[in-house]
Amino acid sequence: MSEAEATAADTPSNFIRDIVKDDLASGRVGSLITRFPPEPNGYLHIGHAKSICLNFGLAKEFGGRCHMRFDDTNPVKEEEEYIEAIKEDVRWLGFDWGEHLYFASDYFEKLYEWAEHLIREGKAYVDDLSAEEMREYRGTLTEPGKNSPHRDRSIDDNLDLFARMRAGEFKEGQRVVRAKIDMASGNINLRDPVLYRILHATHPRTGDAWHIYPNYDFAHGQSDAIEGITHSLCTLEFADHRPLYDWFIENLPVPARPRQYEFSRLNLTHTLLSKRRLMQLVGEGHVTGWDDPRMPTISGMRRRGYPPEALRDFAARVGITKQDNVIEMALLEYCVREILNKAALRRMAVLKPLKVVIENYPEGQSEELDAINNPEDETAGKRKVPFSRELYIERDDFMEDPPKKFFRLAPGREVRLRYAYFLTCNEVIKDAAGEVSELRCSYDPQTRGGNAPDGRKVKATLHWVSAQHCVPAEVRLYDPLFTETEPAIADDLGQALNPDSLVILDNAKLEPALADAGDATVQFERQGYFRLDPDTGAQRLVFNRTVGLRDSWAKIQKQKQKS
């Protein structure tokens, strides 16, 4: 089986994929053309990744194509910075739109003509109602609206007014263009929706050429039609807009008849996935930026060390349906670990150091020991790790008075130092405050490499670094941004935020090989996966914890706390 076949076979089907398959089989469409249509008013998050994987994934699977189209119809909110960030994120995720980069603003002239067309057909009109008046005229969810007094303006007047709107003769909010549909419709989107509003704003791409801008409903479907999109996929909240989407397609001389299909948006536990809330986190300074490693943004996850393959795998696993859903963060982390376990190089790093002096190891002596780079991948080879009389081990790996299930170092107990020697703790030294400050130990020279010739076993293997050879680093540990599994959407995010979402360890000790870790995410043995942060400077290494290893000891401790 080829790789492409394996992927297609492994990816579970879904109702949209089935529709595409049928449409291709029946010949309703010749080839599949989808599109990913972000608004450049913020950074992409994991929810967008689901949509990107769907649209680009389907196109790839069925030999079609997927367009990248920026839905840039609101110059008040949109910025060039976001356009570039979005492109980078989609590329990083592993997708390519080739030549097919488009902007809704490319179609402004055509959309203007089409609005004129509707006016000439008596299907659209210029309205002078204020925003508040329009709201009153719209009615409520249960009561019908009533027609605007300007609804029956003559076609000539409408055409004239529309041209003057374009020319910038009016103030913002003074007039709009509306479709003439049905003010009594149960579907509020059909109660004479607004097509054009006056905005005296500079657009990132069209500059000051326009004083009126089409809104989403008037731009989206027609853009799809212009590009020949066959399947226009969006989230469930747009289902109510579909009758309007179809109304424009039917009442305008568009070159194609795209169809819209809706699926449910992604929700993730312990976080919020709405641009508004993410914008708020950034704006209020709860995080350092859109790419803060705690953010559920694609750029945040990239900085944190998540591989793009993991995000794609995640998207495939959560599926496509119309059911409301909240995916557990544990699934995302599983996907990340699965990729990293196979790919990440292993290294030793001590996060919270405890000094160990090996009393029977000669002073001034050191040696280099062989360590395996990745037990899951023999081709990754081996490296040398320096060993000497003074080491650091993890504070959590020693207990003076260990409980029954604690297998690690304790007074009088023997453990293995990974790839090195068996080590026995002889004496515990404490500082003035009563804290353990140093361990006096002895090693067994017979156990070099990690095995005892007499076959005796130890219950634990510890990671370590040589005090004189190690390099210092800052390590940043991350936990969910929100305390609650499903944080309430409140205006005051401060209350819901996890105060421990970032823990900085500024005294970590790394094995020398980590001095040039590069861009790859590596495994710190027994702890987790870590990646160098861009905050790293000449003087200081900074590592982000991508995700911890599964930790059954931590689980045991947690259970104990509960009981």
Place this chain on the structure above:
RNA sequence: UGGGGCGUCGUAUAAUGGCAUUACGCUCGGUUCUGGUCCGAGAUAUCGGGGUUCGAAUCCCUGCGCCCCAGCCA
């Protein structure tokens, strides 16, 4: 109370009138120089009530619950 969408293990997801599937999570066990990985076993679900049928998650009726819509945002 108008319109639209949706109800299957804890969380997702499959089933197209015929053995309730799979994954994550959870529990237990095995292997192991990472309390990782890997391997094995197990527990847990069709929103309620009626009906059709030899047989219903699926079809029909009827309740109930949840989500979205009253921007000149997308």
